Amino acid sequence: MTQNPTTPTSTAPAAQLVHDGSRHADAWWRSAVIYQIYPRSFADHDGDGMGDLVGITSRLPYLRDLGVDAVWLSPFYASPQADAGYDVSDYRAVDPLFGRLEDAKAMVARAHELGLRVIVDLVPNHTSDEHEWFRAALAAAPGSPERERYMFRDGKGPDGSEPPNNWESVFGGRAWTRVTEPDGSPGQWYLHLFDPKQPDLNWELPEVREEFESILRFWLDLGVDGFRVDVAHGLIKEAGLPDWDAELHLLGAGLKGESTDRRPPMWDQDGVHEVYESWRRILNSYNETGDSAGDRIMCAEAWVTPVERAARYVRETEFHQAFNFDFLETHWHADKLREVIRASYAANDSVGAPTTWVLSNHDVVRHASRLGLPIDQPRPNGIGAEDPQPDTELGLRRARAATTLMLALPGGAYIYQGEELGLPDHTTMPDEVRQDPTWERSGHTEKGRDGCRVPMPWEADRPGLGFGPSEQTWLPQPESYRALAADQQAGVPGSTLELYRRMLQVRRELSMGQGSLLLEESTGDVVRMVNDAREARVQVVANLGTDPVDLPDGAQVLVASGALDGTRVPSDTAVWFTA
Ligand code: TEU
Numbered sequence: 001m002t003q004n005p006t007t008p009t010s011t012a013p014a015a016q017l018v019h020d021g022s023r024h025a026d027a028w029w030r031s032a033v034i035y036q037i038y039p040r041s042f043a044d045h046d047g048d049g050m051g052d053l054v055g056i057t058s059r060l061p062y063l064r065d066l067g068v069d070a071v072w073l074s075p076f077y078a079s080p081q082a083d084a085g086y087d088v089s090d091y092r093a094v095d096p097l098f099g100r101l102e103d104a105k106a107m108v109a110r111a112h113e114l115g116l117r118v119i120v121d122l123v124p125n126h127t128s129d130e131h132e133w134f135r136a137a138l139a140a141a142p143g144s145p146e147r148e149r150y151m152f153r154d155g156k157g158p159d160g161s162e163p164p165n166n167w168e169s170v171f172g173g174r175a176w177t178r179v180t181e182p183d184g185s186p187g188q189w190y191l192h193l194f195d196p197k198q199p200d201l202n203w204e205l206p207e208v209r210e211e212f213e214s215i216l217r218f219w220l221d222l223g224v225d226g227f228r229v230d231v232a233h234g235l236i237k238e239a240g241l242p243d244w245d246a247e248l249h250l251l252g253a254g255l256k257g258e259s260t261d262r263r264p265p266m267w268d269q270d271g272v273h274e275v276y277e278s279w280r281r282i283l284n285s286y287n288e289t290g291d292s293a294g295d296r297i298m299c300a301e302a303w304v305t306p307v308e309r310a311a312r313y314v315r316e317t318e319f320h321q322a323f324n325f326d327f328l329e330t331h332w333h334a335d336k337l338r339e340v341i342r343a344s345y346a347a348n349d350s351v352g353a354p355t356t357w358v359l360s361n362h363d364v365v366r367h368a369s370r371l372g373l374p375i376d377q378p379r380p381n382g383i384g385a386e387d388p389q390p391d392t393e394l395g396l397r398r399a400r401a402a403t404t405l406m407l408a409l410p411g412g413a414y415i416y417q418g419e420e421l422g423l424p425d426h427t428t429m430p431d432e433v434r435q436d437p438t439w440e441r442s443g444h445t446e447k448g449r450d451g452c453r454v455p456m457p458w459e460a461d462r463p464g465l466g467f468g469p470s471e472q473t474w475l476p477q478p479e480s481y482r483a484l485a486a487d488q489q490a491g492v493p494g495s496t497l498e499l500y501r502r503m504l505q506v507r508r509e510l511s512m513g514q515g516s517l518l519l520e521e522s523t524g525d526v527v528r529m530v531n532d533a534r535e536a537r538v539q540v541v542a543n544l545g546t547d548p549v550d551l552p553d554g555a556q557v558l559v560a561s562g563a564l565d566g567t568r569v570p571s572d573t574a575v576w577f578t579a
Helices: 053-066 101-113 132-139 206-222 272-285 307-314 325-329 334-349 392-406 437-441 496-509
Strands: 015-019 033-037 070-073 090-094 117-122 176-180 186-191 226-229 297-300 356-358 412-416 516-520 526-532 537-543 556-560 573-578
Touching: 015 334, 015 526, 033 053, 053 070, 053 101, 053 496, 090 101, 090 206, 101 117, 101 206, 117 206, 117 297, 206 272, 272 297, 272 307, 307 325, 307 334, 325 334, 325 356, 334 516, 334 526, 392 496, 392 537, 392 573, 496 556
Parallel strands: 033 070, 033 412, 070 117, 117 226, 226 297, 356 412
Antiparallel strands: 015 516, 176 186, 516 526, 526 537, 537 573, 556 573
């Protein structure tokens, strides 16, 4: 039931309707909770210390029991692993590290049997430099059709020894590398917005577009339910590749209007959208009955601000979902959270798209660690032993409250593996074991993303905390993971795992993903909302202040992120209740 914008409620005297759930159809992806599996670190079957597809398949019942609707797997394709698999050398093959194509088929079949949909990663902005196309490009001459598939340019200066422009790589250092021509002479330069082992493709070329359409069909034919599209805002570059002087380093920088009104020439160019329109047509063609249960979907990884600009990716002819990174980036302030919630619904609702909430993934410091840092500092790219350490207890407390707030919001949500255990980052990892290219490329100024990619702790008393049959883990697990292992939390009241299970169960039973959202403005440090769902009006209080907040008389608590003090909600705690 939809409320009028000013309907009074017991705790929400001035609640505004910020999202009207009754206006949207019930397609699964509009409200799905999707669990991100990071294949290197989920479960190891063969004992080499690296996760694999058979390991993933064996742990799928855990995810069914957790109560998620789908899984998204980061890349498991053939890859030299220069960027943990985001450097793909064969888009239709499984890397032997992770298994065989047959294992992927078995994984999809088992997931479907358990009622879980499967989303795979697609990396279209760049290939590996070991992809057959790039090898052919290096062997061919400047100006050849082989080079045309990538972004080769002559260098500047009399001998071409200066890069074609001043762009920097996201991982640090310049975004261009000079090649040696087949005859041994110093040659052209190629563009790589990420690592030199990740040459950018030329998306102006029809052959590149056709190849990716064929790759989409390959995985759709194999039975996957959709794609998470890597760097969806990067495929098209501004014509002429003009210099860019604002800081590029974090993808969001320069997009927020602090320094310039101009859009960075490498991100969010209008030309990307026609690529996604053609992909959407392909996805639609795979739904033969037209019943939304058969929808195959795509989700954009587009670090684009403001939310109005990001909403262009989820117009009905393009992506189904786009990660709400503005929400992920929002600091622990009630007024900022209210503002991002309001603005996100306004932007996405204007194009008829769901809002897709997310707090953690394999690229950012986990929210249990992030929220244990001083509130107003910028999000660090990794935390090292000599950096100021997060307050672990406070971080977990806030992380549980933040997730309780997030999962009360109508729309879709992504959960990153391990957050249901309350895992922090490994913040004291020895530098020698770091593998993220960021660490080297930044000249050791940025730790990078290894801290959030540590193998999962399943069983406290097993070697490698039950990650696999051996004691090997490709990154070391911190000692704190032992007490957080899944077997230590399953069935334990108040554990983070049981909190997630409970929230997902209530959310599903009450159809909260499809609800309407009323948000109370100006309530200081307390976020107060109502999820007006089909089966109930669920009230939400998230207390970001220092003083406890009273629940109204007769409140029936459905979920609490932490222990309550009678009817009082302590600091950094969130509650769902009916009244
Ligand atoms: O990430 C895009 C990206 O550039 C950011 O996530 C960035 O790495 C991060 O903000 C740095 O703090 C995607 C993948 O998710 C990432 O793992 C890959 O490294 C990257 O693309 C290249 O494929």
